[in-house]
Amino acid sequence: MTGKERFIEIYNKYITREGADKLLEYLLSPASDFFVAPASSRFHSSYEGGLVDHSINVYECLDSYIKSDRYKQVFGFEYTDESIAIVALLHDLCKINVYKKGFRNVKDDKGVWQRVDTFDYDDKLPYGHGEKSVYIISGYMKLTREEAFAIRYHMGYSSTEDARNVAAAFEMFPLAFALSTADSEATYYLEADKK
Secondary structure (H helix, E strand, O other), X not given: OOHHHHHHHHHHHHOOOOOHHHHHHHHHOOOOOOOOOOOOOOXXXXXXXXXXXXXXXXXXXXXXXXXXHHHHHHHOOOOOXXXXXXXXXXXXXXXXXXXXXXEEEEEOOOOOEEEEEEEEEOOOOOOOXXXXXXXXXXXOOOOOHHHHHXXXXXXHHHOOOOHHHHHHHHHHOHHHHHHHXXXXXXXXXXXXXXX
């Protein structure tokens, strides 16, 4: 099963609120490069289709974390399958249509210049990171307050956001901390060297 097929399977199984069909229609349309875009220019999942692979990885990390006995018993937090799928699969919609194919020249081990394909970042809608994803999703369907904050603060302390705001969001909205943890796990442990 391809990443695109897996994404659509999870999406259609769990995300059923009003407008979800229109959002998926947009993601599949020629106006969106979601299913072929990289997740980053050169760090994690920086290859064609990396964004959808990253989104699935985050979903799987978040789903297993939130459904663990420890998470349920110690913290007592519970979230619906729909909320888990929404925040994980859609947290990086801000990366749609921002990476363009490019190249750079680098020397190989023998000192010979080689052309290396890259992705250049060119955002035509510079609305921030998490907040841009919330903005895009909200054009199609309503998010709960906790879902919106989770997506908005999924970068956690690695963002340029004031640390006090991150801490407050994590304290008020545990799903934000859980999503940030899942995103970091996927980024730094599952995807760091995969190209």
